[in-house]
Amino acid sequence: MNLQIESSIPEMPDWQTWMRNGNQYFKAACPEGKGSRFSADLQYNLLSMSLEGYVMAISGYHNCLPYNHTFTDLMSALERIIPLDPDLKSRILRHESIQDICSIENYHRSHPTEDALADLRSAVADIGELAREICT
Incomplete structure (x- = not known):
């Protein structure tokens, strides 16, 4: 007897879709010229x-793939793949606690300062540049 079970788990997007998403979210957060x-x-x-x-x-x-989607898990995933600049990793991780919303036990939200946003924006731009170099 051959059973076919239909999976309700959606297929994960490919890397091109993730790249496009990253670019679109970045563009929405940081529109050019305004x-x-x-x-x-x-x-x-x-x-x-x-x-x-x-x-x-x-x-x-x-x-x-990363084990989870916290900043820490994302940086750990990168380190398994490429040598990650310690300063870049540190710049990303220092902003993780602004909204610690992935933890059930330690849920926390605060408001980012303009300085924090500028630093995170620059660090994410650097990660985006890495992604473009690696994936294309």
Whole structure:
């Protein structure tokens, strides 16, 4: 007897989709030539989703996915694939606690400062550049 079980788990996007997502979230958070129309909180979330998109593109390209989607897990996934600049990793991780929303026990949200957003924006841009170099 041959049973065919239909899976309800959706197929994971390919690395190109993750890259496109990363680029689009970054562009939404940081429109060229003008200030963002979004609040600091929304800009932080868009930058976080952009970071996730870029790391997932690199990870998917190398078939080595992160264990979770916290900043720490995303940086750990990159380190399994490429030598990651310690300063860049540190710049990303220092902003993880602004919205620690992936933890059930330690859920925490605060508002990012303009300086924090500028630093995170620059660091995510660097990760995006890495993704473009690695995946294309």
